[in-house]
Amino acid sequence: MKLMDPMRITLRPFRSAGVYFLALAILTPFLGGSLASAEDTAQSVVLTGKSAQLVQNYCIDCHSGAEPEGDFLISTSQEANAQDDVEPSHWLKLINVLKTRSMPPSDSERPADGEYLAAVEELQMTVHEELRKLPIPTTPIRRINRAQYANAVQDLFQLKLEVFALPEKMARDYGYYKPASGKMPNSLKVGSRPLGKSQLIGKRLAGVAPFPQDLRAEHGFDNRGELLTLSPLLLESFLRLSKSIVESPDFEPKNVGIWDECFATPAGWKSLSRDDQNTLLRERIQELLRIAFRRSVKTATLERYVDYATDQLAKDQEFSGVMKSVASAVLASPKFFYRNDGSAASSDEASNNFTLASRLSFFLWCSIPDAMLLDLAAKGELRKSEVLRAQVQRMIDDPRSKRFCDSFPAQWLQLERIVSSVPDRQLFPDFYFAKFRASMHMMLEPLLVFETILVENRSIMELVHSSFSYRSDLLTKWYQGGRGSTPPSTIPFARVKVDDIRQGGVITTLAAMTMTSSPTETKPITRGAWLATVLMNDPPEPPPADVPPLPNDDPELEKKTIREQLSVHRENAACAGCHNQLDPLGFAFENYDPVGRWRESYENDLTIDVGGELFGRSFGNIQEFKQIVLAEDRLFAEAFTRHLLSYALGRALEPVDELSVAEIVERSRQDGYPLRLILQNITSSPAFLGN
Numbered sequence: 001m002k003l004m005d006p007m008r009i010t011l012r013p014f015r016s017a018g019v020y021f022l023a024l025a026i027l028t029p030f031l032g033g034s035l036a037s038a039e040d041t042a043q044s045v046v047l048t049g050k051s052a053q054l055v056q057n058y059c060i061d062c063h064s065g066a067e068p069e070g071d072f073l074i075s076t077s078q079e080a081n082a083q084d085d086v087e088p089s090h091w092l093k094l095i096n097v098l099k100t101r102s103m104p105p106s107d108s109e110r111p112a113d114g115e116y117l118a119a120v121e122e123l124q125m126t127v128h129e130e131l132r133k134l135p136i137p138t139t140p141i142r143r144i145n146r147a148q149y150a151n152a153v154q155d156l157f158q159l160k161l162e163v164f165a166l167p168e169k170m171a172r173d174y175g176y177y178k179p180a181s182g183k184m185p186n187s188l189k190v191g192s193r194p195l196g197k198s199q200l201i202g203k204r205l206a207g208v209a210p211f212p213q214d215l216r217a218e219h220g221f222d223n224r225g226e227l228l229t230l231s232p233l234l235l236e237s238f239l240r241l242s243k244s245i246v247e248s249p250d251f252e253p254k255n256v257g258i259w260d261e262c263f264a265t266p267a268g269w270k271s272l273s274r275d276d277q278n279t280l281l282r283e284r285i286q287e288l289l290r291i292a293f294r295r296s297v298k299t300a301t302l303e304r305y306v307d308y309a310t311d312q313l314a315k316d317q318e319f320s321g322v323m324k325s326v327a328s329a330v331l332a333s334p335k336f337f338y339r340n341d342g343s344a345a346s347s348d349e350a351s352n353n354f355t356l357a358s359r360l361s362f363f364l365w366c367s368i369p370d371a372m373l374l375d376l377a378a379k380g381e382l383r384k385s386e387v388l389r390a391q392v393q394r395m396i397d398d399p400r401s402k403r404f405c406d407s408f409p410a411q412w413l414q415l416e417r418i419v420s421s422v423p424d425r426q427l428f429p430d431f432y433f434a435k436f437r438a439s440m441h442m443m444l445e446p447l448l449v450f451e452t453i454l455v456e457n458r459s460i461m462e463l464v465h466s467s468f469s470y471r472s473d474l475l476t477k478w479y480q481g482g483r484g485s486t487p488p489s490t491i492p493f494a495r496v497k498v499d500d501i502r503q504g505g506v507i508t509t510l511a512a513m514t515m516t517s518s519p520t521e522t523k524p525i526t527r528g529a530w531l532a533t534v535l536m537n538d539p540p541e542p543p544p545a546d547v548p549p550l551p552n553d554d555p556e557l558e559k560k561t562i563r564e565q566l567s568v569h570r571e572n573a574a575c576a577g578c579h580n581q582l583d584p585l586g587f588a589f590e591n592y593d594p595v596g597r598w599r600e601s602y603e604n605d606l607t608i609d610v611g612g613e614l615f616g617r618s619f620g621n622i623q624e625f626k627q628i629v630l631a632e633d634r635l636f637a638e639a640f641t642r643h644l645l646s647y648a649l650g651r652a653l654e655p656v657d658e659l660s661v662a663e664i665v666e667r668s669r670q671d672g673y674p675l676r677l678i679l680q681n682i683t684s685s686p687a688f689l690g691n
Contacts, residue, residue, distance in 0.1 A: 101616025158257025
C-alpha cells in the first residue's frame with residue numbers, strides 16, 4: 001500500500017454490526033476539523049513523516065478489514081469520515097500505547113526504539129498543538145472535605161489541639177517531622193491508626209464529633225469536586241458542629257491562639273466611646289472573616305456580622321460569648337466550608353490572586369491560606385514567579401506540609417486496603433500478635449519513605465527503588481523471614497540501608513504485597529490492577545459481570561501454578577485484553593507471598609515464573625522489572641505527575657492537562673525529578689494557574 005504523506009488520521013467511536021469500535025481513518029490529505037472538544041465532530045490530525053510512516057508500516061495490516069485486531073480499525077475509506085463525536089483522550093491513548101511499546105504486540109514485527117521515539121515526538125507535537133486550542137477546565141464549586149475542615153478550623157483559631165479525631169490519618173507524628181531541616185532523623189517514633197483507641201485519644205476539643213468520612217473517587221482522591229456535595233442532613237450537621245466547637249469547654253484562652261486578638265474583652269472596653277467600640281469590633285471581625293473566607297471581605301458582608309455583634313453587646317451579653325457566636329456563624333457560612341477556586345484565572349485580578357492562595361494552601365496544607373498568603377494576594381504579588389516560588393518553598397518547609405504527607409501518599413498507594421487485610425491465621429500465625437496485626441507496622445513504612453523523599457528533596461524515582469527505608473524491629477525481622485515484636489503504642493522506627501533492589505521504594509513493601517493478596521494466596525490480577533493504577537496511572541476497566549470463576553473442584557488444580565490457572569481467562573477473547581495487560585505486572589511480584597515475604601517457590605514446590613514484558617522490554621525477575629521502570633524514568637514521572645496534578649486540582653484530568661504534565665516533567669527531568677521541584681512546577685503550571 002502506497003504511503004500517503006501527509007495523511008489525515010481521525011479517531012472516532014463508531015458502531016458496526018452492533019460492536020463498538022474505535023476507528024482510525026486515514027484519508028486523503030486535506031485540511032479541516034480540529035481536536036477541539038469531545039462535543040466537536042470530524043476531529044482529526046494531519047500526520048507527516050515518522051508518525052505517518054509508523055502507522056502505515058506496523059498498524060494497518062492487523063487493524064483493517066472486516067475483523068480488525070482488538071476492534072481497532074484503520075481504514076483508507078472515505079466512508080469512515082462520518083461525522084461522529086470523538087474524545088480527544090483517544091489521541092492520548094494512541095500516544096500512550098506507542099510510548100509504552102504496548103503496540104504492536106510482542107509476537108509481531110516491531111519498530112526499533114528510534115522509530116518509536118521519533119513517531120511519538122512527532123505525533124505528540126501535532127496533538128499538543130491541537131490541545132492548545134482548548135480552554136483550561138475548571139473544578140466545580142465544592143465543600144471542603146473532613147480533613148480540610150478540621151485543619152481549617154484549627155488554623156483559623158490557631159488551636160493548640162485537634163478539632164476532632166481523624167481515623168483516616170494513618171501516621172501520627174511524635175515530633176520527628178521537621179521539613180525545614182531538610183533531613184529526616186535516623187530514628188523516630190510514630191503512631192499508627194489501627195493501634196487502638198490510644199492512637200485516637202489525643203488533645204482535641206471535648207464534645208465535638210466529626211461528620212462522616214468523605215469517599216475517595218474511583219482511581220482518585222477524597223478532594224474531588226464532583227463528590228463533595230452537601231445534602232440537607234450534612235448541612236444540619238455543619239450547623240451543629242459549628243456550635244459545638246465554640247461551646248466546647250476546651251475552647252478557652254490556653255488553647256485558642258487568637259484568643260487575645262479576637263475573643264478576649266478589650267482593655268477598658270466599657271470606657272470606650274460607641275464609635276471606638278464599633279471600630280475595634282469591626283477590625284476584629286474583619287480579620288476573622290478575611291482568614292475564614294480566604295479573601296477581602298465585602299462591606300455588606302462585614303456589616304451583617306458587626307450589626308449582629310453590636311446588637312448582642314447592647315443587650316449586655318458578655319464580649320467573649322458574643323464573639324464565639326460570631327465565630328460559630330462564620331464556621332456555618334458557605335463562604336467558609338465551600339471552595340470556589342475552580343478556575344485560578346478570571347477577569348477579576350483580585351479574585352484571581354485570592355483563588356491562587358486557596359489553591360496553594362489546600363494543596364500543600366490541606367487547609368486555608370495563612371495571613372502571609374492573603375496579604376500577598378491582596379497586593380497582587382502572589383502570581384509573580386519569584387514570589388510564588390518562595391511561598392511554595394515556605395509552605396513545604398512549614399510543619400503543616402505534614403498534612404499533605406498524611407493525605408496524598410496514603411490515597412495514591414490506596415493504603416486503606418491494608419487496614420482490612422486479614423491473612424489466614426493458620427497459614428500466617430505470626431502476622432498476628434496479641435490483639436494486634438503486623439499491618440500496623442506495614443502501613444507506616446511507605447509513608448515514612450515518602451516523607452523522607454519530600455523533606456530531603458529526593459528523586460521521585462526512589463519511590464520505585466530507594467537505598468534506604470524505615471523499619472521497626474518487627475518489619476526488619478519480617479523482611480528476613482522471621483518475627484519481631486514491638487509494643488502496640490508509639491512504634492520506634494529506624495532508618496536502614498537497603499542494598500537489595502527487591503525491597504527498596506514503596507511498590508514492593510510488605511504493605512503493598514499484603515493488601516493486594518487474599519487471606520490465603522497471592523492475587524496477581526489484583527496486584528497487576530494496583531500497579532497499573534498506581535505505577536502507570538492507567539487503571540483497567542472493571543471486569544465483565546459474566547466472567548466465570550476459576551474451577552475449584554479440579555483435582556489437577558493443585559498441580560498448576562497460578563499463572564497456568566489464569567491462562568484459562570486469557571483464552572477468553574472478552575478477558576484476554578485486560579489479562580494481557582495486567583498479568584505480566586502481577587506475576588512480576590509472585591516471589592512475594594501473601595504477607596509480602598520473599599519465596600523462591602510455591603508451597604507445592606512448583607517453580608515461580610515471574611517473566612514478562614514491560615515497555616517493550618523483557619524481564620525475568622523483579623530486579624529487572626524495577627530496572628526497566630527506572631530506565632524509563634519519564635513514563636513513571638508522567639504517571640506520578642498526573643496523580644499529583646489531579647490531587648492538586650481536585651478533579652479528574654482532561655486531555656488539555658497533558659500540556660501541563662509534559663511541561664512539569666520536562667522542567668523537572670534535568671535535575672532528576674526531585675519531589676519539591678515537581679511540586680514547584682505543578683504550582684506554576686498552566687493547569688494550576690488557569691492560564
